[in-house]
Amino acid sequence: MYTILGAGGSVSNELVKLLAARKLPFRTVSRHASAPPGAADVRIADLTKHEQTVEAVAGSDVVFLLAGLKYDHKLWAEQWPRIIDNAVDACKQARAKLIFFDNVYMYGRVNGPMTEETPYNPASRKGAVRAQIARRLERAWKDGELTAMIARAADFYGPDAKNGIPNVMVFEPLRKGGKAMCLVSDAMPHSYTYVPDAAEALLKLAESPTAWNQTWHLPTAPQPLTGREFIQAAAQAMGKEPRYRVLSRTMVKMAGWFDATIREVHEMLYQNDSPYLFDSSKYARAFGFAGTPYAKGIEAAQGVGIRE
Numbered sequence: 071m072y073t074i075l076g077a078g079g080s081v082s083n084e085l086v087k088l089l090a091a092r093k094l095p096f097r098t099v100s101r102h103a104s105a106p107p108g109a110a111d112v113r114i115a116d117l118t119k120h121e122q123t124v125e126a127v128a129g130s131d132v133v134f135l136l137a138g139l140k141y142d143h144k145l146w147a148e149q150w151p152r153i154i155d156n157a158v159d160a161c162k163q164a165r166a167k168l169i170f171f172d173n174v175y176m177y178g179r180v181n182g183p184m185t186e187e188t189p190y191n192p193a194s195r196k197g198a199v200r201a202q203i204a205r206r207l208e209r210a211w212k213d214g215e216l217t218a219m220i221a222r223a224a225d226f227y228g229p230d231a232k233n234g235i236p237n238v239m240v241f242e243p244l245r246k247g248g249k250a251m252c253l254v255s256d257a258m259p260h261s262y263t264y265v266p267d268a269a270e271a272l273l274k275l276a277e278s279p280t281a282w283n284q285t286w287h288l289p290t291a292p293q294p295l296t297g298r299e300f301i302q303a304a305a306q307a308m309g310k311e312p313r314y315r316v317l318s319r320t321m322v323k324m325a326g327w328f329d330a331t332i333r334e335v336h337e338m339l340y341q342n343d344s345p346y347l348f349d350s351s352k353y354a355r356a357f358g359f360a361g362t363p364y365a366k367g368i369e370a371a372q373g374v375g376i377r378e
Contacts, residue, residue, distance in 0.1 A: 071110070072096040072276070073130040073166070075117055075157060076137025078104060080231040081171060081223075084269035085134065099126040117153045120160075127160035132276045135170045141334045143195040154203045158210050161218070168207075168218040169276060171268075174348065176201035179340045183349035186222075186285045194337040211283040220285040221272055224348035225341075228265030229371050236262060240304050240314075241371060250304070250314035253322070253335075254342040256297035261348035263290040264367040267359075274357055287350040291361035294347065300364070307369045319343075 072089055074082050077098035083106075089096040090108025097111035098104070105112045115122040117137055127133055135157050139145055154170075161168045177184050178193035190201040204220060211218045227236035239251040271288045275281045295303065297316075305312035317325075319339055325332045354360040362370075 071130050071132075073099060073127060073133045075099050075115075075123075075126065075133060075135045077106075078102075079136060079138050080226070080228060080234070080265050081268050081272070082134075082136045083230055084228075084266050085136070085272060088269055088273055097126075097130070117156060118149050120156050123153075123156035124160045124163055127157070127164045127166060130161075130164050130166040132167045132169065133157065133161055133164075134272060134276070135168060141331050143199065143334060143337075146196055146199040150199050150203050151206065154206050158207065158216060158218075162216050166216075167276070167282065168216060169272060170204075170207055170218065170220050171272065172204060172220050172222045173200060174222055174224060175199075175338075176204055179344065180347075183347040184287075185349045186287055186352055193340055196334070196338070208285075217282050219275065219282050221268075221275060221288055222285065223263040223268050223288045224261040224290050224346070226263045226265050226268065227367065227371055231265045231371070234262075234265070236300065236304070236368075237371070240301055241308075244301075244305055244308055244310045244313075245372075247310075248313075250301045250312070252297040252301065252314055252316045252342075254316070254319060254339050256301070256314070256316050258342065258345050259294040259296050260300070260342065260346040261290050261294040262300075262364070262367075263288055263348070264362040264370075267362050267367075271353060271357070271359075278356075281356075286353055287348060289353050289357075289359050289361040290348045290350045291363050291367070292349075292351075295364055297342075300368070303365055303368050304372075307365075307372055 077100045086106045095110040099113045099115050113126050115126040117123050175197035176190045176192050177188045178191040192198045192201050227234040231237050244250050268288045301314045302312045322336050
């Protein structure tokens with residue numbers, strides 16, 4: 071039994087499609103009941119609650135922790151350590167393997183490509199939380215508490231990635247006839263993980279006996295586009311003019327006075343004022359796939375999952 075903790079997000083939705091297509095038994099767990107096609111079981115649970123998490127995981131063989139929290143560093147500091155502890159304990163009790171879907175915030179500002187060996191040097195409050203919980207999970211598998219892995223993605227985009235930065239700042243405004251937006255600079259290359267690639271890689275890793283008890287970067291196309299190039303490619307795919315504006319640090323800070331989510335974005339702008347290079351060559355060597363090329367991914371992302 072595969073169990074998805076934190077079902078309902080873009081990566082989870084793609085993973086559910088794969089599991090259903092292959093007729094693999096899976097259970098979805100979220101705060102709200104939603105039965106996707108093919109699910110063998112659907113449960114409601116609050117992952118910050120130990121007993122609920124243990125009950126949700128019982129009977130599982132492999133658990134995908136794909137949960138997302140409101141973009142708030144205080145909430146992250148309060149809830150993420152509890153969620154990780156609960157998931158680890160639940161998997162230990164069920165004798166299940168755990169895959170944690172992670173981001174790259176713990177690396178902080180990196181001079182060069184980010185790899186699985188990049189040291190943790192968080193440059194933000196949210197990054198400090200991600201470093202804390204990643205270390206907790208690493209200790210668990212090194213100490214033999216359970217079998218686990220961390221699977222990391224860059225910023226993501228895709229057909230159903232409603233909250234992905236390119237979907238919100240590029241695809242949606244262009245589709246509506248407006249200007250796309252770019253954070254801080256349009257001249258810096260920025261890696262993006264294509265969501266269907268992430269989901270397929272999660273399942274491949276889960277099925278690989280040699281993939282466990284280590285960290286993997288999920289397949290992400292090399293040679294990332296600059297902000298300008300990404301917008302131009304999106305506009306071409308949509309038959310639109312590549313009109314856009316660059317949002318400066320000052321503009322983001324001012325917008326943050328009125329919007330809590332934008333306020334949280336401000337401390338992450340270091341990811342946009344220099345090259346953001348995500349290296350997934352370890353996965354490419356092991357599984358023979360380097361990620362969907364940007365032109366193909368951008369074309370596939372148009373018009374799906376972005377609705378009025």
